[in-house]
Amino acid sequence: xxxxxxxxxxxxxxxxxxxxxxxxxxxxxxxxxxxxxxxxxxxxxxxxxxxxxxxxxxxxxxxxxxxxxxxxxxxxxxxxxxxxxxxxxxxxxxxxxxxxxxxxxxxxxxxxxxxxxxxxxxxxxxxxxxxxxxxxxxxxxxxxxxxxxxxxxxxxxxxxxxxxxxxxxxxxxxxxxxxxxxxxxxxxxxxxxxxxxxxxx
Amino acid sequence: xxxxxxxxxxxxxxxxxxxxxxxxxxxxxxxxxxxxxxxxxxxxxxxxxxxxxxxxxxxxxxxxxxxxxxxxxxxxxxxxxxxxxxxxxxxxxxxxxxxxxxxxxxxxxxxxxxxxxxxxxxxxxxxxxxxxxxxxxxxxxxxxxxxxxxxxxxxxxxxxxxxxxx
Numbered sequence: 001x002x003x004x005x006x007x008x009x010x011x012x013x014x015x016x017x018x019x020x021x022x023x024x025x026x027x028x029x030x031x032x033x034x035x036x037x038x039x040x041x042x043x044x045x046x047x048x049x050x051x052x053x054x055x056x057x058x059x060x061x062x063x064x065x066x067x068x069x070x071x072x073x074x075x076x077x078x079x080x081x082x083x084x085x086x087x088x089x090x091x092x093x094x095x096x097x098x099x100x101x102x103x104x105x106x107x108x109x110x111x112x113x114x115x116x117x118x119x120x121x122x123x124x125x126x127x128x129x130x131x132x133x134x135x136x137x138x139x140x141x142x143x144x145x146x147x148x149x150x151x152x153x154x155x156x157x158x159x160x161x162x163x164x165x166x167x168x169x170x171x172x173x174x175x176x177x178x179x180x181x182x183x184x185x186x187x188x189x190x191x192x193x194x195x196x197x198x199x200x201x
Numbered sequence: 202x203x204x205x206x207x208x209x210x211x212x213x214x215x216x217x218x219x220x221x222x223x224x225x226x227x228x229x230x231x232x233x234x235x236x237x238x239x240x241x242x243x244x245x246x247x248x249x250x251x252x253x254x255x256x257x258x259x260x261x262x263x264x265x266x267x268x269x270x271x272x273x274x275x276x277x278x279x280x281x282x283x284x285x286x287x288x289x290x291x292x293x294x295x296x297x298x299x300x301x302x303x304x305x306x307x308x309x310x311x312x313x314x315x316x317x318x319x320x321x322x323x324x325x326x327x328x329x330x331x332x333x334x335x336x337x338x339x340x341x342x343x344x345x346x347x348x349x350x351x352x353x354x355x356x357x358x359x360x361x362x363x364x365x366x367x
Contacts, residue, residue, distance in 0.1 A: 019279035021272075028271050032264065037256025050263050057271045061278050105240070111203030117236035120243055134253025141254065156251040181212050188240075188247040 009073035016064045027060065031074070034158075035081050041153045042085040042146055055084040071167060075160075079168045082150060089146060097145040100182060103189040120195045133191070140190040144183060151179040202230045204237050211244055297351045298340065300364055305334040313364050326350045 006012045006026040015023035035056050039049035059080045067076060106114040141152055154165040155176070166176045207230060213219045214227055231237050259267070303309045304317055321331040327350055334340055343351065358364070 019275070019282045021275065021279070024271065024275040028268060032267060032271075033259055034256070036259040036263065036267070040257040046260075046263070049257075050267060053267055054270050057267075058274060061274065105205075105208055107203075107205040111205035113204045113236040113240070117239045117243075119239040120246075130250060130253050133250045134255070137247075137250050138254045152251070153256075156248075157254050157256055159252070177212060181209075184244065184247055184251065185208070187251065188244050191247060191250070192243060 010069065013064055013067060013069070013073065016061070028057070031077055034074070035077065038078065038081050038153060038158075039085050041141075041157070042082065042150055043088060044142055048088055052081070052084045052088055055087075056081045059084065072164075075164055075168050078154065078158075078160075082154075082168060086146070098143045098186075100144065100148065100186050103186040104182070105185065105189070118192070118196070120192060136194060137187055137191065140187055140194075141183075144186065148179050148183040148186070151176055152183045155180050202226045204230075204234060204240075207231075207237055208240070211241065214241075215245055215248065293352050294343075294348055297348060297355060298343070300355060301334065301340045301343070301351065303365055304331070305338070305340060308365060310364055313358070316358075320354065327354075 003022065003026070006015065006023055012023055012026060016027060032053065035053045036049055039052040039056070040046065043049050043052060056077065060077060063080070071079075108114050141149055144152065150169065151165060151171075154160045154168060155162065160168070162173050162176045162180070165171075166173045169176070171179075207214075207227060210219065210223070210227060214224065219227070231241060300309065300313075304314065307314065309317070317331060321328050324331075327347055330343075330347060355364075
């Protein structure tokens with residue numbers, strides 16, 4: 001069979017069910033990087049991520065027969081990956097995460113901003129490259145609880161739609177939007193503090 | 202519209218998915234409210250920066266280890282599938298032979314005997330073989346083609362019926 005045909009998800013699955021070595025090869029090539037990266041972003045530990053990635057491939061092998069194909073292959077695999085990671089987190093002592101509430105905007109009784117809100121757009125563009133700031137953001141996301149981090153990674157890092165993210169996580173679309181919004185509010189505030197302190201240094 | 206309400210609408214506002222009148226209200230508020238203007242700017246910038254974040258790349262030695270693991274498991278699974286298919290084929294063949302023997306000894310369910318009798322008369326593949334059986338001959342091992350043919354014939358029977366006489 002020509003290898004290109006295995007780029008077709010249905011063909012790939014059909015061949016996986018039969019145990020084709022080429023199909024396993026293709027599955028590995030196409031997904032191992034994503035699976036590891038996603039696992040790493042949730043588990044934040046290399047050896048945990050490696051073991052979770054192993055679990056994901058085993059589950060894909062086991063469930064290839066029963067996968068209905070009513071979602072895209074990658075979103076099915078992401079779902080397996082997220083579940084594998086959350087299973088691993090369960091029972092583990094969680095890494096201390098920040099309380100996101102401390103970073104939410106504060107308002108007066110009339111609904112006005114309680115503190116001052118400063119602009120940092122220009123400042124930032126002068127001083128730092130977007131990529132460097134991307135790294136800073138990434139550090140901050142590591143302090144988020146996985147509830148927010150997973151949504152953030154699927155939506156912003158992986159660029160999935162809210163609908164896809166919702167489907168993978170088994171959440172409603174409004175729940176995804178709300179978590180994403182809160183994650184961004186948190187990151188905006190963290191960045192503001194980071195840049196404010198950076199200026200006084 | 203106040204600052205607090207505006208915060209909840211930021212996503213839709215920036216996505217451009219907001220309905221016209223509401224957007225006008227927000228624009229009017231932002232035009233008069235410096236904190237909200239700054240908030241909008243920095244929030245928008247944060248959204249852009251969020252998309253700069255990339256996943257960790259898998260270190261080469263991890264990649265190789267993961268690859269060996271996956272390939273090993275795939276091999277085990279493939280062996281399992283092959284073994285299953287082999288065993289299943291064997292079982293089907295044995296079943297075919299036991300039906301052939303039962304046919305010879307007239308131990309089959311009457312409906313099935315009738316079916317095989319009529320099949321025998323018009324089947325160029327197995328007709329002669331089945332006829333020879335009714336002479337009381339010991340069923341010799343089926344040739345592969347003949348075996349496959351009889352298995353197919355049996356598979357085409359309605360499921361769930363016990364072929365043997367009660």
